[in-house]
Amino acid sequence: NAGVTQTPKFQVLKTGQSMTLQCAQDMNHNSMYWYRQDPGMGLRLIYYSASEGTTDKGEVPNGYNVSRLNKREFSLRLESAAPSQTSVYFCASSTSGGSRSPQHFGDGTRLSIL
Amino acid sequence: AQKVTQAQTEISVVEKEDVTLDCVYETRDTTYYLFWYKQPPSGELVFLIRRNSFDEQNEISGRYSWNFQKSTSSFNFTITASQVVDSAVYFCALNFDNDMRFGAGTRLTVKP
Numbered sequence: 001n002a003g004v005t006q007t008p009k010f011q012v013l014k015t016g017q018s019m020t021l022q023c024a025q026d027m028n029h030n031s032m033y034w035y036r037q038d039p040g041m042g043l044r045l046i047y048y049s050a051s052e053g054t055t056d057k058g059e060v061p062n063g064y065n066v067s068r069l070n071k072r073e074f075s076l077r078l079e080s081a082a083p084s085q086t087s088v089y090f091c092a093s094s095t096s097g098g099s100r101s102p103q104h105f106g107d108g109t110r111l112s113i114l
Numbered sequence: 115a116q117k118v119t120q121a122q123t124e125i126s127v128v129e130k131e132d133v134t135l136d137c138v139y140e141t142r143d144t145t146y147y148l149f150w151y152k153q154p155p156s157g158e159l160v161f162l163i164r165r166n167s168f169d170e171q172n173e174i175s176g177r178y179s180w181n182f183q184k185s186t187s188s189f190n191f192t193i194t195a196s197q198v199v200d201s202a203v204y205f206c207a208l209n210f211d212n213d214m215r216f217g218a219g220t221r222l223t224v225k226p
Contacts, residue, residue: 031212033212033214040123040218041218042118042120042205042216042217042218042219043159043205043207043214043216044216045213045214045215048212050212056212058213059213059215088157090159092159100147100164100166102149102161102164103161103214104161105151105158105159106158107157107158108157108158
């Protein structure tokens with residue numbers, strides 16, 4: 001039972017390069033989320049998809065784009081990476097949108113931008 | 115605006131001690147959910163508990179207990195008889211309509 005799978009686990013980019021982080025869940029969840037975790041700041045929501053076909057901005061969306069490819073997959077794209085985007089990125093999913101359902105997280109992608 | 119404050123950045127205890135992790139939140143909404151997550155050294159995030167704003171009953175699960183007090187906007191987490199395996203970063207979070215706000219986390223170290 002894989003749960004939420006993120007690829008890659010580690011990546012190093014140069015400033016200005018583009019990159020897509022992949023996320024897939026096998027729990028038949030409707031809602032999916034992307035967060036970034038920076039030291040001393042907890043997790044911050046970048047984008048979410050309450051259901052297939054919809055996406056919405058979270059707290060820190062600038063510099064990112066997302067695609068809800070199907071019910072299982074939700075990707076996060078950095079079009080022109082900047083050093084400020086160095087972070088650990090977590091994908092999560094939940095049964096439904098709104099605030100009720102607990103979110104289940106992937107193992108994270110550690111991204112460094114030089 | 116929604117905000118979660120975990121004032122304790124780091125706590126260190128000796129095994130078998132009890133420890134309480136504080137969480138204070140701010141919101142103007144009347145319906146919301148509060149969560150606690152654990153992040154062990156391996157890095158994954160593990161869901162521990164959910165509480166909705168209308169349910170102020172305290173909850174106990176084994177050595178873990180949670181105290182939700184709406185009057186003080188607090189949702190504190192107590193570990194009784196701590197163990198080395200409890201060493202982790204613990205996050206409190208507040209969720210309203212997909213807007214999930216996490217606190218900065220409390221790093222708990224339990225020494226043998």
